[in-house]
Amino acid sequence: MSASYDAAAVAALADQPVSWQDKALPPAFWGRTVADVLAGKPRLSDLPTPLLTLSAPGLQHNVETLARWCTEHGVQLAPHGKTTMAPALWAKQLDAGAWGITLANVFQLGVARAYGVSRVMIANSVVSPLQLRWIADELAADPAFEVMVWADSVRTVEILQAARSAYVDADARPLDVLVEVGGAGGRTGARDVETGLAIGAAIADASTLRLAGVAGYEGAIAHGADEAGLEHVRSYLRDLAAVHRGLHYEADVVPVVSAGGSAYFEQVAQVLAPLANDGARVVLRSGAYIAHDDGYYREVSPLGSTPRTNGDGLIPAMHGWVRITSQPEAGLAIFDAGKRDLPYDEGLPEPQLLRPRYSRQRPRPLEGMTVTKLNDQHGFLRFSPDGEPPVVIGDELRVGLSHPCTAFDKWGLIPVIDDPDADDPVVVDLVRTFF
Known part of the structure; x- marks a missing residue:
């Protein structure tokens, strides 16, 4: 028999106001309840970076x-x-x-x-x-x-x-x-x-x-x-x-x-x-x-990329979103997320998508890039120093993450989006954590 829980208490989480303590949300949302924010059907483009989202x-x-x-x-x-x-x-x-x-x-x-x-x-x-x-x-x-x-x-x-x-x-x-x-x-x-x-x-x-x-x-x-x-x-x-x-x-x-x-x-x-x-x-x-992941559990889970048992495979359901803030030298870009924002103990973030720079563009897969280091609030993105750099200051990237257990604890409120592959995903929920 399954355990029970207080459904009313869980539902009441939607009545809690968001504030400056919730780094996932911009100042325009502060003072509104979770339910009120969601009623406006915000999109990923309405949220700041760095960001952790769930699918x-x-x-x-x-x-x-x-x-x-x-x-x-x-x-x-x-x-x-x-x-x-x-x-x-x-x-x-x-x-x-x-x-x-x-x-x-x-x-x-x-x-x-x-x-x-x-x-x-x-x-x-x-x-x-x-x-x-x-x-x-x-x-x-x-x-x-x-x-x-x-x-x-x-x-x-x-x-x-x-x-x-x-x-x-x-x-x-x-x-x-x-x-x-x-x-x-x-x-x-x-x-x-x-x-x-x-x-x-x-x-x-x-x-x-x-x-x-x-x-x-x-x-x-x-x-x-x-x-x-x-x-x-x-x-x-x-x-x-x-x-x-x-x-x-x-x-x-x-x-x-x-x-x-x-x-x-x-x-x-x-x-x-x-x-x-x-x-x-x-x-x-x-x-x-x-949440699965794009790192350790993708490789080792029995229902991961190399399954060892029958059944549907698990899907990575957490992603990071970061923005390029500096290009101080050829082959290097710095983004606005670090150890305070993204997990790093079981592998560094994995560059995956470049968000559209202009309207009617589609997200573009990223290749030939590697995150080599995280500081407290900065990430180091390396790529070939030859030719035109693949990213510019202001670009927003989606990164895959490794190890859910050290991802959730960095965020008190986590947006849940309808489709992490979409041009501009819709936020369908906000999950409150207690660490």
Whole structure:
């Protein structure tokens, strides 16, 4: 059963005014509500650069594609909401059947609670007593609210138990805890099956906790999609399954077995989906898929440029728009976007289109150009120093981006356009983020 959310609270985002804090919008729109701005059907040419936009058809395609893929492969989806931190986009994912929303910390959980998300997995250990008390209060106040946290050591379990036992009554709802399984060279998580089983036993013995399953993140185990890397991922997932099989759950618990970022979810389904036949709930947590990209995930996603599974391919649904501001030397142009505006940790922006310079022109594909560096607020575009330069000061370019997780956090309000390939796309939505 899909998690629910507060549809009225999400709809009320349209009543919020925009202001000077929203760098995606020009001063002419400040003081107007989101709904009022959209009623005027603004176009891309009405917005300043630098800019990040989302593609409405791309978002819809990606949400529907992964929802369908999960159904066909016998797994459920709790998309990682930290990618977008946008309740309006979480709502699209939940409307498409997502079992819940995954988040990374208690601040993000607070956003989810403000918008009524009823089922959340925190893909992390929570060891702050103050935060654990707040979670206890939320569980007590709302019987329909479900939250799961992770633990990768017996010490973590002891902290959870101590904080809760000092604060909650004996009849309080227990906190659901998943054993986190890691791997050598990875991030957090128990490094071997024996440690994982010991953590599970400690959770089961704690009076204020409930053993609810196992989880982990295979994306920290391997980079790339060569066969050796994929086998490394599968080996890790087999260890995760072994921990699950060795745990002893209460009779009324449907154990959650969760893995799966946006790079190897087909491997997760291959190894873990059969556990559903024994009563487990196998849950993917892919997050970047909703926007996909023109960089890292284009190359490594199972539904990317080199697919490793059946199903429709994902579509890049985020783009940057930049303007040439300087041509200080032959073969170099500087544009008005930098690290404060565009992601760069998994690859630099990719020049794609030159926007029309004059009316009745069409966007023109760009070739022979490379973004070589980003400063805080400047980008370096290199091309052949010979002949007529392909761009001039004032030109507006569309660039492809890599890594959605470090794109959304740079923008508090993101325009959604109807067609990123159009001469002058129409803005059909404005998505508010909370970072």
